[in-house]
Amino acid sequence: MGGAMKRVEDNSYLEQRGRVWWYNRRVPERFARLDTRRRIKESLGTTSLEQARHKRDLLAEADDHYWASLLIAEEAGPASNREAGEAVRRRYRMATVKALASGFTYQPIDHLATAAPIEEALARLLAVHHGAGPQEIPKVRDAEALLGGAPKPTVTVSEAFQIYVSEIAYNAQLYKSPNQQAAWEKTKRTSIQYFIDFAGDIALEEITRELALDYQKHWAGQVKPKDPKAEAIAPNTANRHIGNIRSLYADYFKHVGEEERANPFRNMHFKAKTRTEVPPFSSEWVREKILAPGATRKWRPELQLITLMLIETGCRPSEIINLRVEDFHIDEPVPYISIRARNDREVKTDTSERDIPLVGISLEAARRAAPRAFAHYYDKGELFSA
Template structure:
């Protein structure tokens, strides 16, 4: 009932992969609850049941053995929150909005954020842009790496580019990040146009129709790239991940003195500045990004 009827609008603009991921998270939270408390009718869940579920998560947040990884507060909060949302949505749907939610006001305040470090420029140029390093990788994955470097985009944004989003014949070649009726993007500010420079331009010229093989398969791309980078020793530390390209892009813009508003526009971040104009022409954006673009190494392979 919840998936098919109550939460219909939450899924309406999701792609099949997004729907699968969304549903999997909800079902995981429910399965945790069933494992701990039992398979109860939703109307039978009491405050004591909810507290027992919370206490179970609290126990999991305390490491019992050396080297054991405890659950993080945001993990516990997500699963408790899913149960709270499910309960509230169900009884609201039934017209019982005044019913007390047994999961109300349950929240762990501990911080569990892990900072993702950026790749340093020298590392990118000497290691990641070294000709031949990715020659045995699928050409689409190679190109996605190069686009990530010079656009700061999220992996899912690049995987899901459609042919109409790739403007190679424009006076200033660029890509468009847009939502679709059957695919959501992270936030409204994620809607943006990004000029193509350096290795990103060459990569998109090799893939003018986008990356159909990996469309709506962003998690697979991330997993494959993580594996490829680990096998080649391309992560400077254990804290580095593919998302480090996005942080590196932002750091490079900051250190080169690019305007704050432009940086927010290109990153898809919300800005606290009043909106004056559209963030600058594509030529202006390209010229600014050329200040930080890596040189395209001779011999770098884009397509097979």
């Protein structure tokens, strides 16, 4: 299914007639045999260029989904479940963005028939006929969008997660290195698999509040097990796994235009300790295990230098491992290293960006490491922990 709304550059597909802006787009040649319209012309109903561009983006995305659904239907033949599901999702997405472009939110036809004010239903009917023109039959896709006739797609939890990774969570992955991206996805996937193991790979929309509460009880039993011999998990571990399925639910339905859908996992949180004490390595342990002559002789030279730099800098291992040559400033009056985010790698938090003075054994290790940094371990933190 298509991703977040595509931003069309400049004034493409826009035409001004008098003061009013119109959407004017030629049907791409590859879809000409499937869409008999040579050109798509539609008034955007605004004299504002900014509003016209926004509506243009919505209509462009709607058309892209429409053509994709036609192509899927043509190529699939007797469609597989996956192909049929993708075509339905494209069609539904097209309807939601088409409705937005026309000034409405997409509502299923049963809602419009039973719960919507009569004035809204009439406004939608008039908009459908207005879009068709006085001598034309209203287009099916316009009627589906404004009158809620598009078949509603269903996706399983695992399918929704694949869509989440490939299309929705773009910003979350934008500046991650390949290794960071893999670790991010693995963490999310683990949480989603826990839910599937508990409830099955059911349709996302079939998750009820009752089921979500049962899932919360499942984790509560692990945070505080009844068996005194059982090992309890940390509250934050349970919070992370529930939070990941909650985020998937919210972000998926936001993606398909159902921002107002109540999240069954809302307001679920286990109270954790405000601070977890992490005991430091004792000076004796450091002297015997790292600084003693020959203690690290079997280690790779790079690994020895990384470990020594950790001692007096207070850095995370990943921060030292992923230093580049240009991050070493050995010849400055006060030698230091720079921890910075980059386009191809994130740091843990904004406050993680800092300059760290080098002294003592960390300075000597940095002098030796500076010419090449740590190429063997770069973006391979698992090698360090192994």
